[in-house]
Amino acid sequence: MNELAGKIISGDIRSIARGITVIENDDAGSALLLKELYRHTGQAYLIGITGPPGGGKSTLVDKLIKLYRGQKKKVGVLAVDPSSPFSGGAILGDRVRMQQHATDGGVFIRSMGSRGHLGGLALSTSDAAKILDAAGYDIIIFETVGIGQSEVEVAGRVDTTVLVTVPGLGDDVQVLKAGTMEIADIFAVNKADREGVERCVIELGQLLSIKEMDQSTFLPPILQLVAKDNIGVAELASAVGKHREYLMADNRLDQKRKARLKSEVHNIIINRLDKWARARLTREMEAGEDLEGLYQKRTDPYTVAERFIKELQI
Amino acid sequence: MPNKIRILIAKPGLDGHDRGAKYIARALRDAGFEVIYTGLRQTPEAIAAAAVQEDVQWVGLSCLSGAHNSLFPRVVQLLKEMNAPDIKVFGGGVIPADDIPGLKAAGIREIFTPGASSQQVVDYINKN
Ligand code: B12
Ligand SMILES: Nc1nc2c(ncn2[C@@H]2O[C@H](COP(=O)(O)OP(=O)(O)O)[C@@H](O)[C@H]2O)c(=O)[nH]1
Ligand SMILES: [Mg+2]
Numbered sequence: 001m002n003e004l005a006g007k008i009i010s011g012d013i014r015s016i017a018r019g020i021t022v023i024e025n026d027d028a029g030s031a032l033l034l035k036e037l038y039r040h041t042g043q044a045y046l047i048g049i050t051g052p053p054g055g056g057k058s059t060l061v062d063k064l065i066k067l068y069r070g071q072k073k074k075v076g077v078l079a080v081d082p083s084s085p086f087s088g089g090a091i092l093g094d095r096v097r098m099q100q101h102a103t104d105g106g107v108f109i110r111s112m113g114s115r116g117h118l119g120g121l122a123l124s125t126s127d128a129a130k131i132l133d134a135a136g137y138d139i140i141i142f143e144t145v146g147i148g149q150s151e152v153e154v155a156g157r158v159d160t161t162v163l164v165t166v167p168g169l170g171d172d173v174q175v176l177k178a179g180t181m182e183i184a185d186i187f188a189v190n191k192a193d194r195e196g197v198e199r200c201v202i203e204l205g206q207l208l209s210i211k212e213m214d215q216s217t218f219l220p221p222i223l224q225l226v227a228k229d230n231i232g233v234a235e236l237a238s239a240v241g242k243h244r245e246y247l248m249a250d251n252r253l254d255q256k257r258k259a260r261l262k263s264e265v266h267n268i269i270i271n272r273l274d275k276w277a278r279a280r281l282t283r284e285m286e287a288g289e290d291l292e293g294l295y296q297k298r299t300d301p302y303t304v305a306e307r308f309i310k311e312l313q314i
Numbered sequence: 315m316p317n318k319i320r321i322l323i324a325k326p327g328l329d330g331h332d333r334g335a336k337y338i339a340r341a342l343r344d345a346g347f348e349v350i351y352t353g354l355r356q357t358p359e360a361i362a363a364a365a366v367q368e369d370v371q372w373v374g375l376s377c378l379s380g381a382h383n384s385l386f387p388r389v390v391q392l393l394k395e396m397n398a399p400d401i402k403v404f405g406g407g408v409i410p411a412d413d414i415p416g417l418k419a420a421g422i423r424e425i426f427t428p429g430a431s432s433q434q435v436v437d438y439i440n441k442n
């Protein structure tokens with residue numbers, strides 16, 4: 001076995017950190033590392049925390065770490081913040097709220113820049129979770145970039161999705177209507193110390209009541225929290241536990257994870273094809289021939305694309 | 315994609331002056347680096363542990379309170395103990411010129427004092 005993979009499985013912190021860098025940068029050894037680690041994964045339970053920026057996600061994650069540590073569970077956190085589309089740089093600040101756990105050997109926190117990936121996570125967040133999973137972390141928490149209408153990817157990548165919202169955003173429930181409503185297994189109305197909680201809870205309840213449901217549907221609970229004062233966090237953790245039990249019954253968790261694996265394979269294909277297409281196009285277009293031909297209407301974009309695709313024999 | 319340079323910016327000790335650290339963090343982001351900011355009042359232990367988990371190439375320490383002579387070398391020492399001597403430490407803040415040689419001897423690569431431009435800092439990282 002590859003030396004790095006072995007050290008990751010043994011739980012060596014430096015190697016776990018290195019492994020995440022390898023996959024994050026898509027270094028040469030990335031696929032090989034993930035192939036070796038794959039059969040050691042599947043033990044961890046994955047929780048996604050999503051919601052608007054400033055809603056208290058990081059604060060909540062900090063409290064959840066504390067709670068799960070109290071249960072002697074090892075906790076991994078992957079916290080994603082947006083990368084600047086202009087410089088490609090990023091300020092990753094989620095750690096600020098979780099630093100009390102920095103020196104706890106049972107907690108591993110990693111900040112990730114979205115690096116241009118849309119959907120609320122980084123391209124490599126799921127693979128980073130595999131590394132933590134193989135290293136023996138029991139609970140892995142994803143904190144997404146603040147949610148908008150397209151940041152729903154997390155739901156397809158974790159076992160339980162928690163949507164954090166706050167009262168008084170006005171258009172907040174509006175945002176939820178437009179597609180994020182469906183992704184929540186649990187609603188956490190945070191900052192319940194503020195005015196407007198009741199209204200927010202009622203509006204969420206009304207939205208939920210129009211959701212299509214039958215007897216086997218998990219009814220997402222709507223919880224009130226004051227994350228900064230650790231109020232409602234234990235209730236949230238127990239709701240996560242209930243959702244997990246729901247998934248364990250009737251093989252729902254297996255089905256969910258199988259669907260996830262299928263989409264992982266799909267993504268690997270798409271990403272490789274994308275990489276190939278970029279490289280292929282750069283090579284061809286730099287020769288200038290096709291681009292000029294296209295521009296002068298000697299050929300058309302479909303014909304050029306089809307010629308490239310033929311090389312792939314698909 | 316060329317490998318991203320990741321830099322941890324941290325405020326060790328009880329010092330509450332964070333303007334300089336935030337200013338430097340933004341400048342580094344605008345130069346294309348990934349900056350992990352850990353906030354105020356960090357122990358050297360928490361800073362070193364975070365640097366290892368985040369797998370940064372650099373740790374930038376900011377101190378305006380006068381406690382740099384004990385805090386900065388401690389971070390270098392802890393990184394060595396955590397099997398991460400390759401993580402480079404640099405820093406800035408209100409630091410008397412007389413203290414700089416001692417800090418460098420203790421393994422701090424470079425020190426930037428008030429008036430240093432963000433471009434100087436960015437150029438330094440790009441060159442080292
Ligand atoms: C603004 C200020 C404050 C603000 C801070 C606001 C904030 N959130 O940051 C307030 C009013 C709160 C404050 C309070 C105090 N302050 Co005051 N404060 C200053 C002042 C005037 C400017 C600091 C500043 O923001 N500069 C602007 C930033 C951009 O510059 P900078 O931090 O120096 O950063 C530059 C470089 O140093 C370098 N750099 C800094 N960090 C890093 C990190 C890296 C990685 C790199 C590469 C570079 C780098 O790059 C930056 C760009 O050039 C300085 C005096 C001065 N001229 O420095 C005193 C000063 C720092 N304060 C001082 C003191 C004593 C205090 C108090 C103790 C006063 C009191 N008795 O209450 C309190 C303590 C606060 C606390 N909790 O720690 C003293 C410190 C004395 C010492 N070191 O021996 C100073 C030097 C004033 C003095 N001459 O006496 N202060
Ligand atoms: N009033 C109030 N503020 C909170 C609560 N939870 C978190 N905050 C504050 O909200 C701000 C943003 O929190 P953060 O966790 O960084 O939000 P994130 O962007 O969603 O990760 C911080 O200043 C927190 O202290 C809460 O329950 N009530
Ligand atoms: Mg956050």
